[in-house]
Amino acid sequence: MASTEIETVSPAADKARLAAAGVLALLGFVAYYLLGAQGAWVQWAALLLALAAGIGVGLTASPGQRLIAFGRDAVKEARKVVWPTRKEAAQVTGYVFAFVAVMAIFLWLTDKLLEWVLYGLILGWR
Structure with missing residues (x-):
């Protein structure tokens, strides 16, 4: 019997x-638009600070926590990837170019x- 997860409402x-x-x-x-007379530095600082605060508050909510967990899992999975060596990458690239040339001729x-x-x-007609 398979277990089912029940997702509750936030x-x-x-x-x-x-x-x-x-x-x-x-x-x-x-604030960015209201602080136009103060100069670009003040405008951008207000915008970036408010956006950073909004992101910080958003990440404390349960969807934000799930997003952080997803990011951690993605990084963990990316570390498991076995990247090809330079020689293997060059060989596969050559195979792809050869296949494209053969298909173009065909x-x-x-x-x-x-x-x-x-x-x-x-x-x-000819």
């Missing part, structure tokens, strides 16, 4: 955190054969 605290994160991000954009010959059959033999 509690109100998570929804509040996500809403707060969205509000912080929105406030960053509002498709060109097929096109010319069909052209000859249709226009030369059947329709007699």
Whole structure:
């Protein structure tokens, strides 16, 4: 018997955190435009600080925690990848180029054969 996981609805605290994160991000954009007279450095600092705060608050919610866990798992899986050596990569690249050349010649010959059959033999246009 297979076990099934039941995903529960996010509690109100998570929804509040996500809403707060969205509000912080929105406030960053509002501050960017309201601080136009203060100079570009102040504008960008306000925007980046508000966005960083919004991301920080968003990552404390349960969807943010799942995103962090997914990122950790992805990094863990990427470390398991066995990358080819330079020689192996060059060989596989050569095989791909050779295959593309052979397929190009095959498709060109097929096109010319069909052209000859249709226009030369059947329709007699040449």
